[in-house]
Amino acid sequence: MPATTRPAASHSKNPGSQSALRHLNQQRLIECLLSGPATQAELSRQTGLSTATVSNIVKIMQGAGLVSTEPVTSSGRRALSVRLNSQGAVAVGIDFGRRHLRVVLASLGYQVIAEETVTLPLGHHAEEGIAAAVELLDKLLRQNGVERRAVVGAGAGIAGPIDRRSGTVAQGAILPEWVGFQILERLERALELPVYVDNDANLGALSEVTWGPHSGVSDLMFLKIGSGIGAGLIVNGAPYYGAVGITGEIGHATIHEYGAICRCGNRGCLETVASTSTMLELLGKSAGRSLEPQDIVRNALAKDPATLRVIDDAGLAVGRALGNVANLIGPEVIVVGGPLAGLGETLLGPIRRGLVRHAVPVVGETTTLTMSSLGARAEALGAAALVFQHAGISSG
Amino acid sequence: MPATTRPAASHSKNPGSQSALRHLNQQRLIECLLSGPATQAELSRQTGLSTATVSNIVKIMQGAGLVSTEPVTSSGRRALSVRLNSQGAVAVGIDFGRRHLRVVLASLGYQVIAEETVTLPLGHHAEEGIAAAVELLDKLLRQNGVERRAVVGAGAGIAGPIDRRSGTVAQGAILPEWVGFQILERLERALELPVYVDNDANLGALSEVTWGPHSGVSDLMFLKIGSGIGAGLIVNGAPYYGAVGITGEIGHATIHEYGAICRCGNRGCLETVASTSTMLELLGKSAGRSLEPQDIVRNALAKDPATLRVIDDAGLAVGRALGNVANLIGPEVIVVGGPLAGLGETLLGPIRRGLVRHAVPVVGETTTLTMSSLGARAEALGAAALVFQHAGISSG
Numbered sequence: 001m002p003a004t005t006r007p008a009a010s011h012s013k014n015p016g017s018q019s020a021l022r023h024l025n026q027q028r029l030i031e032c033l034l035s036g037p038a039t040q041a042e043l044s045r046q047t048g049l050s051t052a053t054v055s056n057i058v059k060i061m062q063g064a065g066l067v068s069t070e071p072v073t074s075s076g077r078r079a080l081s082v083r084l085n086s087q088g089a090v091a092v093g094i095d096f097g098r099r100h101l102r103v104v105l106a107s108l109g110y111q112v113i114a115e116e117t118v119t120l121p122l123g124h125h126a127e128e129g130i131a132a133a134v135e136l137l138d139k140l141l142r143q144n145g146v147e148r149r150a151v152v153g154a155g156a157g158i159a160g161p162i163d164r165r166s167g168t169v170a171q172g173a174i175l176p177e178w179v180g181f182q183i184l185e186r187l188e189r190a191l192e193l194p195v196y197v198d199n200d201a202n203l204g205a206l207s208e209v210t211w212g213p214h215s216g217v218s219d220l221m222f223l224k225i226g227s228g229i230g231a232g233l234i235v236n237g238a239p240y241y242g243a244v245g246i247t248g249e250i251g252h253a254t255i256h257e258y259g260a261i262c263r264c265g266n267r268g269c270l271e272t273v274a275s276t277s278t279m280l281e282l283l284g285k286s287a288g289r290s291l292e293p294q295d296i297v298r299n300a301l302a303k304d305p306a307t308l309r310v311i312d313d314a315g316l317a318v319g320r321a322l323g324n325v326a327n328l329i330g331p332e333v334i335v336v337g338g339p340l341a342g343l344g345e346t347l348l349g350p351i352r353r354g355l356v357r358h359a360v361p362v363v364g365e366t367t368t369l370t371m372s373s374l375g376a377r378a379e380a381l382g383a384a385a386l387v388f389q390h391a392g393i394s395s396g
Numbered sequence: 397m398p399a400t401t402r403p404a405a406s407h408s409k410n411p412g413s414q415s416a417l418r419h420l421n422q423q424r425l426i427e428c429l430l431s432g433p434a435t436q437a438e439l440s441r442q443t444g445l446s447t448a449t450v451s452n453i454v455k456i457m458q459g460a461g462l463v464s465t466e467p468v469t470s471s472g473r474r475a476l477s478v479r480l481n482s483q484g485a486v487a488v489g490i491d492f493g494r495r496h497l498r499v500v501l502a503s504l505g506y507q508v509i510a511e512e513t514v515t516l517p518l519g520h521h522a523e524e525g526i527a528a529a530v531e532l533l534d535k536l537l538r539q540n541g542v543e544r545r546a547v548v549g550a551g552a553g554i555a556g557p558i559d560r561r562s563g564t565v566a567q568g569a570i571l572p573e574w575v576g577f578q579i580l581e582r583l584e585r586a587l588e589l590p591v592y593v594d595n596d597a598n599l600g601a602l603s604e605v606t607w608g609p610h611s612g613v614s615d616l617m618f619l620k621i622g623s624g625i626g627a628g629l630i631v632n633g634a635p636y637y638g639a640v641g642i643t644g645e646i647g648h649a650t651i652h653e654y655g656a657i658c659r660c661g662n663r664g665c666l667e668t669v670a671s672t673s674t675m676l677e678l679l680g681k682s683a684g685r686s687l688e689p690q691d692i693v694r695n696a697l698a699k700d701p702a703t704l705r706v707i708d709d710a711g712l713a714v715g716r717a718l719g720n721v722a723n724l725i726g727p728e729v730i731v732v733g734g735p736l737a738g739l740g741e742t743l744l745g746p747i748r749r750g751l752v753r754h755a756v757p758v759v760g761e762t763t764t765l766t767m768s769s770l771g772a773r774a775e776a777l778g779a780a781a782l783v784f785q786h787a788g789i790s791s792g
Binding site: 025044048049050051053161163170171219231233235236238240241242243244245246247248249250252253254264265266320321323324325327328329330331332357358359360361362363366367 | 421440444445446447449557559566567615627629631632634636637638639640641642643644645646648649650660661662716717719720721723724725726727728753754755756757758759762763
C-alpha cells in the first residue's frame with residue numbers, strides 16, 4: 001500500500017506504516033478539498049474517517065501551511081471550515097541539465113509563479129550546479145515575494161538514473177561528473193528544504209500526467225530522446241521505480257547484437273543508433289562541421305534528404321524498442337519528448353511504423369503515440385509536481 | 397487509487413468511487429484482522445475509520461461469510477469482537493490448459509482444501525472446458541462437504557491474453573479455439589458465481605507472491621516458458637494489466653528482425669526461437685520422432701549434447717529479452733515457470749548469462765532470477781488467489 005503512494009524514488013525518510021497511514025488519510029482529505037472548502041464534519045462523512053482523525057490531520061496540514069481553517073455555522077451548529085491554501089504552498093522544481101539549470105516556483109493547482117533558466121559550463125561538477133540552484137532559488141523567492149516558510153519542498157531532476165538504495169546518481173548518467181554523488185543529502189543541506197530527486201525521464205512522465213494534457217491517464221510512458229534515451233513510467237497513476245529505483249532504461253535495449261559499444265558497457269544499445277549524439281555524429285561527418293540538435297530540426301524542416309534518412313532510421317529503431325515495451329506493459333499513451341520534439345510527425349511517423357511493426361497487433365492498435373507539448377520545461381515542472389505528489393496532492 | 401487495488405483484469409462490475417472506497421476500507425479491516433480477532437473499537441483505532449464505518453463494513457462482510465462476530469467485554473464495557481472466517485470463505489481456482497483442466501478449492505489463509513486435474517482433448521472448444529469445470533467443481537464441493545454459499549467466487553486462468561475491454565480471449569491465445577469467446581460472462585452463468593478471469597502468466601505471478609516463497613516481494617515477474625512464452629507482472633504489490641489488459645507479451649519481443657513468422661503475425665519473436673514447441677521441433681527432427689516437453693528435461697539430465705545446446709540457445713534468447721525487461725521495469729525477482737522448470741540451473745544458467753549480457757550493469761546485478769517451485773499448480777493456485785485479492789484479502 002505505501003509503495004503505490006510513495007512519490008519519490010529516493011527521499012531519505014523511510015515511511016513506516018503509521019506515517020504511511022497518515023499520508024494516505026491526508027491524501028483523501030486533500031482530494032475532497034480540491035473540489036472546494038468543507039467542514040470537518042463533511043470531511044469525516046465523505047472519507048469515512050473519524051472526526052478525531054480528521055481534526056488531527058487538519059491540525060498537521062495547517063501547521064505545514066497546506067490548509068487554513070475558519071469557524072462557520074453549519075445547520076445552526078458551530079463548525080470549522082477547511083480550505084486548501086493555493087498561495088500558501090509553493091513547490092520548487094529544479095532541472096539540472098548538462099549545460100543548463102532551470103528553476104520554477106509553482107503553487108497548488110499547478111500555477112507557475114516564476115521560472116528561470118541559466119547556462120552552466122559543460123562538464124561542471126555537481127557542487128557548481130547546486131550552488132547555482134541555491135542562488136537562483138533565492139533570487140526567484142525574493143523577486144516574487146514568496147516567503148521561505150511557504151515552500152513545501154523542492155524536487156530535482158537529473159539526466160541519469162538514481163539509485164534508490166543510496167540516494168546517489170548511478171552509473172550511466174548523462175552527467176558523468178555527478179556519478180556517485182549523494183545528490184539527495186547534499187541538496188537537502190544546501191537548500192534547507194525537504195528534497196525529492198528523480199531522473200529527467202521520470203519527471204517528464206509525471207509532468208505529462210499533472211501539468212500536461214494527459215492528466216486522466218493512469219498508464220503512460222514518457223520517452224526522452226536526447227544525447228541519451230530514457231523513459232519514465234506512470235503505472236496505475238503513479239511514477240514507477242521498480243526494485244532499486246532504476247527503470248525506463250529503454251536506451252539500453254539491444255538493437256544490434258554486435259553493434260557499437262555503448263557507454264553502459266553493452267553493445268548495439270538503442271542509444272548507439274538513435275540518440276541525438278549518434279544522429280549529430282552521422283550528420284556532422286557529411287556536413288563537415290559540428291552540429292547541434294536544433295540543426296537536425298531545422299534541416300529536416302528544410303527537407304534535407306540525409307537528415308530525413310537519419311531521422312527515419314533512428315525513429316524505426318526507437319519504434320522497435322517501443323514495440324517490445326508496449327507488448328510488456330501496455331501503456332495507454334507514449335509521449336515523446338526531448339530536443340527533437342519540434343520535428344513532430346517527421347519523427348513520430350517512423351517511430352509509429354516501428355512500433356506497429358514490432359508490437360502484437362492489438363497492442364500496436366491501442367497504444368497512442370504523441371509528441372510532448374511541454375518542451376524543455378517538462379523536467380522542472382515534473383520536479384515541482386513531485387513535491388505536490390509527496391504532500392499528497394496528486395491531482396491539479 | 398482504485399486502480400492499484402483492482403485485482404481482476406476483467407471483472408464485469410465497474411467499481412465506482414463509492415464501492416472503491418468501501419473496498420479500500422474493507423481491505424484495511426482485513427489486514428488488521430489477519431493478525432487476530434479484534435473489537436470494532438480496536439479496528440476503528442487501528443485504521444482511523446469511524447466506528448460507524450467499521451460497523452457498516454463488518455455487517456457487509458458478515459453477510460458475505462467473510463467474518464463472524466461475538467459479543468465480548470472489553471475494559472468493563474460490552475463490545476463486539478470480529479474474527480476472519482478461515483473456513484467460511486472458500487475460493488475456487490480453475491486452470492484451463494490446452495489438454496487439461498485443474499480445479500482447486502482454497503480457504504482463507506491459503507490452505508488447499510481439494511485439488512484435482514482432468515485431461516481434455518487437444519483442440520477442445522471452450523464450452524467443453526466450461527462443462528468439465530462445472531462438473532469437477534460440483535464433485536469437489538460434494539466430496540469435501542463444502543457448502544456452495546461458502547464459496548466467495550471463482551478465478552479462472554487461460555493460456556492467452558484477455559482483452560479487458562470486452563472480457564474476451566484475445567488473438568494470440570495458445571487456445572486458438574477460445575479466441576473471441578466471452579469467457580467471463582459464460583463462466584459466470586455456468587458456475588453461478590462471481591468470476592475473475594486472467595491469463596496463465598499473470599496468475600503464475602500472483603501465485604508466487606501469495607502461495608509461493610516470494611510473498612514479501614512487491615515487484616516480480618513470472619515468465620512462463622511453454623508452447624508459448626508469456627510473462628505476468630506484479631507491480632507495487634498487485635497484478636498489472638496496462639491499458640487494455642494485455643501485458644507481459646515478452647514472447648513477442650523481436651529477437652531476429654528477419655526471423656521465422658510468428659503466430660502473432662510478426663517475425664523473429666522470442667517464441668519462434670525459445671518456446672518448447674520450437675525446441676521440440678528442432679530436437680524431433682534429429683531424433684526422428686515426435687517429442688514431449690518431459691523428453692527435453694529427461695534428455696538434458698542424461699547430458700544429451702543436442703538437447704543441452706538447444707536449451708542453451710533458447711536460454712540465451714530468453715535472457716536477452718529479460719535484459720530489456722529488467723532495464724525497463726527493474727523487477728526485484730524474475731521467476732521462471734512452465735513445463736521445463738525441472739531443468740533448474742541447466743536452463744537458468746544461460747538465461748542468467750543472457751540477462752547479465754543485455755541488462756544495464758546495476759540492473760543485471762540486482763535482479764534475482766529463480767525457478768518456480770509451484771510447478772503445474774501455479775495457475776490454479778493463482779486463480780484462487782485472484783478471488784481473495786478481489787475480496788480484499790491480499791496477504792495470506
